[in-house]
Amino acid sequence: MNPTVRRLAFATLLAAGLPVAAQSQHRVDPQRLYDYWILLNQNVAVDVPNSARNVNQPGCAAVSYMIGSDGLPRDLKVEKVVPKGDFGQIALSAVSNFRYGPSLSNKNHDPVDTYYVVPFNAPSDPAGQQQVMAPCRLPGYES
Template structure:
């Protein structure tokens, strides 16, 4: 078995850093956009997504919400998808991340340059059908710090 030289190791690290730069640059230049305003920049293209839902776990049958933050890259694909808030705590975080990771977006007419956007999405689990009760379940997952305009 051959061992890698210091030069080879340095070259490997430099290649990895260079490959990550476009993603980091997109995240740094992404404007924070409230979910209600996202359609001004990006339009969700798919209506159905595959979700990995566990068969058992903590609070998976209880009405709950999970706020997932992410950046829509210039290619319309979510990146850096993370659970930001969960109410009540449950084992549904991975399901929420898998759902948002499968979203695909197209630029709106006002986003011809495909500018990245940082936003969040609230996923309700087992929420009631009644709009007022559903809004009550989702309210604890609203995140501050995203522009409303």
């Protein structure tokens, strides 16, 4: 094979592999996320429909996502909604607006996979909030 063609083929393969290399290899429990990324938002904009199914009940929605090296959520997916209803799209809207900065121990801005549980109509006390959010915890994330 011609050396120029070989270099071009290598460069093409290398470029094609970059998106894969940028993907996270690390799943992090939300309670340990501060070891890698710090949420910078104090408030986020959320799209709430005028009418939706079961949004007046206490409930939760879990959204999984990757925090990219730029601190932006990517590959968002609604994983669980309790009770069944339209909480998922509202939660997805909120999480898509999160912005992160790297923690001091994440100097390389390494991407991580995580999730966020959005509570809806939860009581104000911490125990009541945990009870509403518990059904939306996702297994398989490092704690």
